[in-house]
Amino acid sequence: MEFKFTEDNLKRIEESLSRYPQKRAALMPVLFIAQEQNEYISGEVMTEISRILEITPEDVLGVVTFYTMYHQQPVGKYHIQVCTNVSCMLKGSSGIYERVKEKLGLDHMQVTKDKLFSLEEVECMGSCGTAPMLAVNEDYFENLTKEEADQIIESLKNRN
Amino acid sequence: MEKIVLPDIKDVHLIDVYLRNEGYNGAKKAFTLQPDEIIEQVKRSGLRGRGGAAFSAGLKWSFMPKTTDKPKYLCVNGDESEPGSFKDRQILEHNPHQLIEGILITCYAIGAKTAYIYIRGEYHKWIKLFEKALADAYANGFVGDLMKEKFNTDFFCNIYVHKGAGAYICGEESSLMNSLEGHRGYPRVKPPFPAQNGLWGCPTTINNIETITNISPIIMKGWEWFSKIGEPKHPGTILYGISGHVNKPGVYELPTGMLLTDLIYKYAEGVPGNKNILCVIPGGSSMPPLRGDQIDGVKMDAESLRAAGSAIGTAAVIVMDEDTDLVKVLERIAKFYHHESCGQCTPCREGTGWILKILNRIADGNGSIHDLDLLVSVAGNIEGNTICALGEAAAWPVKFMIQRFRDYFDKRVSREVNIPPINKVHSMRHTEIPLADGSIIT
Ligand SMILES: Cc1cc2nc3c(=O)[nH]c(=O)nc-3n(C[C@H](O)[C@H](O)[C@H](O)COP(=O)(O)O)c2cc1C
Ligand code: SF4
Ligand code: FES
Numbered sequence: 001m002e003f004k005f006t007e008d009n010l011k012r013i014e015e016s017l018s019r020y021p022q023k024r025a026a027l028m029p030v031l032f033i034a035q036e037q038n039e040y041i042s043g044e045v046m047t048e049i050s051r052i053l054e055i056t057p058e059d060v061l062g063v064v065t066f067y068t069m070y071h072q073q074p075v076g077k078y079h080i081q082v083c084t085n086v087s088c089m090l091k092g093s094s095g096i097y098e099r100v101k102e103k104l105g106l107d108h109m110q111v112t113k114d115k116l117f118s119l120e121e122v123e124c125m126g127s128c129g130t131a132p133m134l135a136v137n138e139d140y141f142e143n144l145t146k147e148e149a150d151q152i153i154e155s156l157k158n159r160n
Numbered sequence: 161m162e163k164i165v166l167p168d169i170k171d172v173h174l175i176d177v178y179l180r181n182e183g184y185n186g187a188k189k190a191f192t193l194q195p196d197e198i199i200e201q202v203k204r205s206g207l208r209g210r211g212g213a214a215f216s217a218g219l220k221w222s223f224m225p226k227t228t229d230k231p232k233y234l235c236v237n238g239d240e241s242e243p244g245s246f247k248d249r250q251i252l253e254h255n256p257h258q259l260i261e262g263i264l265i266t267c268y269a270i271g272a273k274t275a276y277i278y279i280r281g282e283y284h285k286w287i288k289l290f291e292k293a294l295a296d297a298y299a300n301g302f303v304g305d306l307m308k309e310k311f312n313t314d315f316f317c318n319i320y321v322h323k324g325a326g327a328y329i330c331g332e333e334s335s336l337m338n339s340l341e342g343h344r345g346y347p348r349v350k351p352p353f354p355a356q357n358g359l360w361g362c363p364t365t366i367n368n369i370e371t372i373t374n375i376s377p378i379i380m381k382g383w384e385w386f387s388k389i390g391e392p393k394h395p396g397t398i399l400y401g402i403s404g405h406v407n408k409p410g411v412y413e414l415p416t417g418m419l420l421t422d423l424i425y426k427y428a429e430g431v432p433g434n435k436n437i438l439c440v441i442p443g444g445s446s447m448p449p450l451r452g453d454q455i456d457g458v459k460m461d462a463e464s465l466r467a468a469g470s471a472i473g474t475a476a477v478i479v480m481d482e483d484t485d486l487v488k489v490l491e492r493i494a495k496f497y498h499h500e501s502c503g504q505c506t507p508c509r510e511g512t513g514w515i516l517k518i519l520n521r522i523a524d525g526n527g528s529i530h531d532l533d534l535l536v537s538v539a540g541n542i543e544g545n546t547i548c549a550l551g552e553a554a555a556w557p558v559k560f561m562i563q564r565f566r567d568y569f570d571k572r573v574s575r576e577v578n579i580p581p582i583n584k585v586h587s588m589r590h591t592e593i594p595l596a597d598g599s600i601i602t
């Protein structure tokens with residue numbers, strides 16, 4: 001299926017392009033815009049971006065695969081990210097990660113059948129002083145206990 | 161104690177409050193000086209980079225060519241992904257205008273008309289907070305075209321936020337530039353350094369967020385004032401980030417050269433349960449760990465920490481109490497560097513994987529005493545043999561943890577050595593290493 005940016009997003013792309021002396025530099029911001037619109041970066045998305053930025057689809061693919069925040073598969077409506085790096089680990093993040101895994105029945109980078117949740121074990125998120133932490137999409141939840149992690153998941157479930 | 165980067169002024173993130181507290185006066189003053197005078201003042205202040213390498217900021221700026229046909233750029237490094245570091249986000253949230261003002265002065269000093277601030281993508285919230293402040297600064301004429309009028313000068317510059325997308329390596333300066341140009345974040349071979357060949361092949365200066373946030377106060381109050389704070393060779397304050405097993409983790413702005421024990425016991429209020437400290441990493445997970453019984457008298461500045469066998473890094477202090485499983489800690493650190501290696505250099509790409517596999521084995525209780533030597537050997541063969549310093553970042557924790565805690569690790573492995581020692585693991589042609597259990601890693 002062909003992918004086209006919405007009018008609004010084309011305007012945002014224009015604005016991105018104006019920030020750099022070369023078109024290609026807008027690739028990362030444009031990928032974020034595309035992911036927002038399409039949920040994930042499909043082959044069609046990459047083709048369209050390569051057309052707009054005048055680079056090859058392979059150039060786009062190379063960048064997409066390099067960075068963890070671009071997804072080539074859809075993630076859940078609520079993408080749960082649990083940091084298990086050192087500072088969080090010292091504060092019991094493995095317990096949090098295990099609890100969330102169990103509760104959602106997911107492993108790293110899996111999505112629930114109803115597409116509501118996905119899970120990712122992430123590297124340091126910059127919350128080491130307020131560890132342990134998890135993030136739901138763009139929002140951080142810090143100084144967590146296992147019970148609070150439970151509550152977060154429950155309240156997200158109940159929202160739907 | 162005077163705070164420079166995160167002053168105790170309520171709501172100073174708001175432009176009105178910032179302006180009421182002499183905000184943008186540093187820039188006003190700077191634009192009446194010659195660019196070279198500013199560089200000289202920053203040099204004399206002794207300000208050193210807060211992004212890891214503690215290099216003299218003024219000296220770095222002086223490397224920018226004075227005459228060139230090419231545009232010049234400033235990159236501000238807000239990738240903040242070093243495990244243990246959470247300081248730059250405080251500036252983005254609590255003092256964004258002082259950062260913006262620092263960017264203006266730096267651009268003027270080095271002759272750049274465009275600055276990009278590269279902020280890690282996961283910092284959605286802090287990107288938004290900074291963008292709000294930046295929009296206010298633009299709207300009030302402090303940034304962009306309108307600056308000319310506002311400051312009554314010929315100079316103007318633009319500031320753009322570039323959002324990262326989840327790659328630790330993009331904090332490395334040349335990787336950051338490739339990433340900004342829309343490429344994979346592969347570090348570049350140096351030299352040439354960014355001052356000659358940075359963004360799009362043009363002269364570029366790159367500094368950490370915290371470094372830049374110090375600039376306006378230095379210009380306002382003078383280099384002498386700054387040079388007298390903290391350790392003379394590494395003056396100023398630092399945002400110390402303390403995490404792990406302490407009662408009050410957090411970011412503390414204090415003079416350089418604080419006693420590590422004061423940070424832990426006085427400011428972070430000690431270790432929960434009054435336990436002993438087994439290990440401290442003083443500068444973020446890339447820096448050599450210190451034994452808990454070796455931290456007395458150790459001061460937190462570049463020279464003192466080097467003498468103590470570590471490095472200041474990002475002043476991210478990670479404290480581990482006596483019940484910490486160091487094998488698990490090192491295994492997790494190794495997993496991080498293996499995941500974040502960009503893969504360009506064989507020693508880093510392969511070596512980080514080997515290190516992780518060996519540590520997995522030790523953590524599973526199947527390690528032999530030989531594995532400890534093997535770890536040090538693999539680490540030693542990464543160090544110094546790679547394009548960028550992620551190689552060292554991956555090697556140091558392993559090498560120094562094993563060497564400094566040999567007694568600890570010895571107890572976690574079997575004494576039986578059932579394979580002959582391999583002394584040529586670093587040969588590029590040996591891609592297979594036989595393991596103690598007879599299996600092969602490739
Ligand atoms: C693997 C690696 C990651 C780095 N990550 C960061 C970072 O997140 N933020 C940062 O300011 N510097 C980081 N640096 C250091 C930069 O390369 C560079 O030295 C620094 O941004 C220069 O600014 P400064 O002189 O103001 O410290 C990293 C270096 C390496 C080797
Ligand atoms: S040392 Fe590692 S991260 Fe740095 S360029 Fe080489 S492979 Fe990439
Ligand atoms: S280690 Fe988890 S946020 Fe830094």
